[in-house]
Amino acid sequence: MAEGLRERKKRQTRQHISDVATGLFMARGFEAVTIAEIAEAAEVSVNTVYNYFPTKEDLFVDREEEVVDRPSRLVRERPPGRSAARALMDQLRQDIRERHAYVGLSEGYERFRQVIVESPALMARLFVIQGKAVHQLGVTLREEAGAAPRDPTPEFIAHQLVGLQNAVLRSIIRGLSEGGGVDQVAEDALREVDVMESLLSDTVLNYAVKNTP
The missing domain is CATH 1.10.10.60 (Homeodomain-like)
Structure with missing residues (x-):
């Protein structure tokens, strides 16, 4: 319309x-x-x-809804044969390579980050946004995996996957604040994603594989 x-x-x-x-x-x-x-x-x-x-x-945070929904959207739109975890990690790597604002590597993000960390109100709101993203991803994973209503697995996996992304973002912010160049910080972040992926269990890595039509 x-x-x-x-x-x-x-x-x-x-x-x-x-x-x-x-x-x-x-x-x-x-x-x-x-x-x-x-x-x-x-x-x-x-x-x-x-x-x-x-x-x-x-x-x-006028784009809060978009940020909250993004992990769930990436899972919903993953290609057949792809698990939820790998869909999110693929996108995380792509965001890093493309120096996207989602991972704090775009031009001008440093001032944006500074404004957030200097404000207790914004830091608290960021925590709330992260919690909403975890909850929404948990709901999406339950639907995508067809999990039973009382199965806690979707929520636990959602916490791990969103936590992984947040850990990488914090590492990027720390690297930039310590004077690291964008390219070096991005390289370090990609290595960290590889390490984090190696620490995930097979259950997490292969959860909610999308069926081939």
Whole structure:
């Protein structure tokens, strides 16, 4: 269905507010910026900001739903014959090789990372997002594997796979903050993915292999 004028204007307004807020956060830090300042810079009312973004954290993580769903989406879209774990690790390696923002290797990410680590509110929100991703991936794995309702395996595997990705991201951030070049940090990260994969059990590595049609 084609997007109507009203929906398009709402989407554009939301994006405009988000872009303005991001610019202010990058310039001054998350904690230093108020909703009133964002509203003034975006030339909208404070109530309009809150209509689109219930909390200030929502302005910074306006792609939260996409981030939460990404592991599950990659599992759902994996090719036949591929397990859930290998689908996620394949994508992780690709993100590293392509220097993607998802793994913190894109240009300009350093300031983004700095804003997050300097804000207790954003660090807490990041923890919540990671928990949501684990939960959603667990639901997806249960569906994909046809696991019994009381089988805890999908949730346990979801914790391992999301934890693996988070460990690699932390390693990348640490490497960059210590002055490592992007290419060297990426090489190190790829080796770490190999090590982590070697530590996963066969059960995890071969869980939820997609059937061939």
